[in-house]
Amino acid sequence: MDTKIIKIDENKLDRNLIEEAAQIIKKGGLVAFPTETVYGLGANGLDEKAVKKIFIAKGRPQDNPLILHVHSTDQVKELVEEIPPVAKLCMEKFWPGPLTIILKKSPKVPEVISAGLDTVAIRMPENNIALDLIKTSNTPIAAPSANTSGKPSPTSADHVIEDLMGKVDMIVDGGNTGIGLESTVLDLSTDIPMILRPGGITLEDLSKFIPNISIDSSIIKEDEKIVPKSPGQKYRHYAPKAEMLLFSGQVDSIVEAIIVNTEKYTREGKRVGIICTDETKNFYKEGLIISMGSRNNKESIAKNLFNILRTFDHLEVDIILAEGVDLSNLGIAIMNRMMKAASGKIIKL
Ligand code: TXA
Numbered sequence: 387m388d389t390k391i392i393k394i395d396e397n398k399l400d401r402n403l404i405e406e407a408a409q410i411i412k413k414g415g416l417v418a419f420p421t422e423t424v425y426g427l428g429a430n431g432l433d434e435k436a437v438k439k440i441f442i443a444k445g446r447p448q449d450n451p452l453i454l455h456v457h458s459t460d461q462v463k464e465l466v467e468e469i470p471p472v473a474k475l476c477m478e479k480f481w482p483g484p485l486t487i488i489l490k491k492s493p494k495v496p497e498v499i500s501a502g503l504d505t506v507a508i509r510m511p512e513n514n515i516a517l518d519l520i521k522t523s524n525t526p527i528a529a530p531s532a533n534t535s536g537k538p539s540p541t542s543a544d545h546v547i548e549d550l551m552g553k554v555d556m557i558v559d560g561g562n563t564g565i566g567l568e569s570t571v572l573d574l575s576t577d578i579p580m581i582l583r584p585g586g587i588t589l590e591d592l593s594k595f596i597p598n599i600s601i602d603s604s605i606i607k608e609d610e611k612i613v614p615k616s617p618g619q620k621y622r623h624y625a626p627k628a629e630m631l632l633f634s635g636q637v638d639s640i641v642e643a644i645i646v647n648t649e650k651y652t653r654e655g656k657r658v659g660i661i662c663t664d665e666t667k668n669f670y671k672e673g674l675i676i677s678m679g680s681r682n683n684k685e686s687i688a689k690n691l692f693n694i695l696r697t698f699d700h701l702e703v704d705i706i707l708a709e710g711v712d713l714s715n716l717g718i719a720i721m722n723r724m725m726k727a728a729s730g731k732i733i734k735l
């Protein structure tokens with residue numbers, strides 16, 4: 387398949403180009419587009435045949451449900467059984483933005499979207515290209531992250547091109563995404579509001595409005611036996627080509643352990659990649675060293691993480707030694723992604 391690549395400036399929307407992308411969605415095709423979190427791979431969310439193409443292009447397991455993206459809260463009404471007050475409040479406070487809300491679905495939502503569950507995940511992205519595309523397409527757009535299943539989510543059009551060129555009809559290049567990690571998935575379909583995937587909106591943000599919020603215990607525990615409530619969380623994800631070891635604990639202990647391990651693997655003739663922070667980068671004397679940003683700026687760490695994982699693929703390192711961060715604010719989301727990238731190989735210090 388020929389993939390057309392177009393460039394759109396989020397702050398100066400080209401109506402003709404958006405119209406062209408919307409035509410593809412309306413006709414049942416696939417369009418990759420930017421959101422504020424990561425790039426999404428979009429199809430008409432009410433067209434079962436179109437949605438099935440997403441699974442094929444990504445190589446995504448069929449039992450992993452998709453998020454429907456909307457441009458207005460009005461669009462939500464026909465997709466769900468009801469909007470409970472807590473969901474209404476979350477939409478008012480956090481939409482458009484990186485919060486996905488799970489509610490009981492209406493019969494209008496195709497089976498393939500919800501993967502057999504009786505719920506549906508919905509979000510309103512905070513990106514003018516995405517919002518205008520949804521509006522012009524005149525339908526909710528189903529969109530998982532626009533990567534090959536298992537790889538890090540794409541934070542630039544180049545990442546999408548790397549994974550999906552020739553497999554989708556169009557890629558809309560809208561520059562680098564701002565947040566760099568996916569949305570928070572919040573289940574509001576039961577009496578206990580629960581975070582199923584940590585993301586761009588933090589537990590701290592949500593607790594202000596939902597005092598009884600909880601977090602799926604599988605998110606921060608490495609115990610493989612705890613089955614996550616969100617199907618997507620059980621798969622290997624964000625995986626770089628190289629093996630990755632994640633070091634967590636006090637920063638000075640982390641640095642010490644990474645230095646020792648770098649020496650060891652280098653002696654074995656391995657090419658070592660180090661994922662560090664601005665505060666620690668000067669301590670390392672060998673290995674390929676990339677900083678995620680300052681430990682005081684989790685936003686920058688979140689924004690850079692997936693790109694660094696892909697960069698180490700290109701640099702063809704044999705092993706990645708990565709510094710962990712504390713769990714406050716975006717820290718939970720960052721560590722959740724890093725733990726998956728490391729396939730659970732965490733060294734606690
Ligand atoms: O930021 C994001 O959320 C990005 C952008 C493109 O919007 N999208 C994204 O989609 O990350 P995806 O498919 O890569 O991840 C969606 C997650 C998966 O873990 C999936 O299992 C979960 O949401 N999910 C979707 N519907 C669900 C449902 N009804 N119940 C539980 N989990 C659900």
Ligand code: MG
Nearest residue numbers: 530531532539
């Ligand atoms: Mg994904």
